[in-house]
Amino acid sequence: MAKRESNVDRVYEALRRMAADFAFKPDQRINESALSEVLGASRTPLREALNRLVAEGFLTFQNNRGFFCRPLTPSYIMDLYEARVAVECEATRLACTRASDEDIAALADYLNRMEPEYQSATDPEALLAMDESFHARLAQLSGNSELQRILNNLNGRIRYIRLIDLKRMRDRAGGKAPGDISAHRQIVEGIAARNAEAATAAMRSHIEKRREEATEAVRIAFSQLYVPDE
């Protein structure tokens, strides 16, 4: 029986999830021995996975002091959102000239099929998964795998904040999550019309609007990570 997935892969996936969810608190030092026991692997594969995550920006590393969780500051989150604008606007622009009519129609169709679920969803996790899925699909239309790769990385590091943000909005709106699908639709319409200026402008304002909210979300996330801790 062939073993398909290596230990390092398994450990890496687990760690990425933990890091994305801030299972490690910002700037917290990571104890390799303890973690290797939890994950059921020795320190060798664990460190290999940790090194990947350092290169991806999920963790940091200091010589002879080991691995640390990435910090969580407003400016750090700001940087990630701005990088998303860069990547996604260019992906949108490329999609305008490069995506086939069929692929654009498929994305519009995806949006339509998702709309009922999106409007009625109250679970922030589900909502975020749908939103990320839309943006990832759009990036696919660019045909550029680097942009897709970078976006995936940025989203992983932003995800926790977005989740906090969505929860905040849900609580404000009384259990109702914000089904803001209109912005997505506007972007797709711009692409369908092959109107790069309109499409990128829509994308830019969409992400920047989210970014505004994120600053407040960072403050909340900060308090959630440091204060309560059951």
Added chain:
Amino acid sequence: MAKRESNVDRVYEALRRMAADFAFKPDQRINESALSEVLGASRTPLREALNRLVAEGFLTFQNNRGFFCRPLTPSYIMDLYEARVAVECEATRLACTRASDEDIAALADYLNRMEPEYQSATDPEALLAMDESFHARLAQLSGNSELQRILNNLNGRIRYIRLIDLKRMRDRAGGKAPGDISAHRQIVEGIAARNAEAATAAMRSHIEKRREEATEAVRIAFSQLYVPDE
């Protein structure tokens, strides 16, 4: 006596340089034992460094088969250039609204001081270093460290092709390298005027022009990497 730089760091730096220069041929399998002897370290730190480079896109990895050099194809290089457009145009845009007059003046000054050297240089390596330095400084003006980080990564993976490209242009022009500093100046002028549209347009056309040349350079690089091999 305290040891400042770890073995992993040293190995990582060496490997990054080797990978950037295609010291490993595209898609070539990397033999860990042999490489660890060359680098004077055991396989443990070597593999940690290799994992970082996989996460950065310099190498790939297959389960139970080990590490491989990244492939070299026209579409791959195209993707990298397009990602550069995304990152650098947004960095330019941010610089327009965010950089201080002093910092912009300092970049313009840097351009002026470099010009004589840039115009007279015949060594592609030196020329490329100056060009990369300009783009890195400009990215700094954005104040966004993610954009800087991504750009640094993209440039590392593109560098080899750009070098081939510059050599080709030098040989065509009879030992004279192309001192195309005017495009850089145009970009800085746009930023100084706080004219985001003009500045990003200049940046876009600057990179896209380079991208056009790159396709041909890939063909040459391909032949250099596969055919001669002393």
Added chain:
DNA sequence: GAATTCTAAACTGAATACAATTTTGACAAG
């Protein structure tokens, strides 16, 4: 009581050893 020094414990860094898997090449069958 605050600051400092020192020592033991904890932790990280890296080599080694061995298990698991893949690759290679010889040999046989079609």
Added chain:
DNA sequence: CTTGTCAAAATTGTATTCAGTTTAGAATTC
């Protein structure tokens, strides 16, 4: 000549071990 099979060799995967460094806390001094 091509294809398939199999065992040996090479290579990767990971646990273990020990050396080197950092950290924490007790003891000491002012």
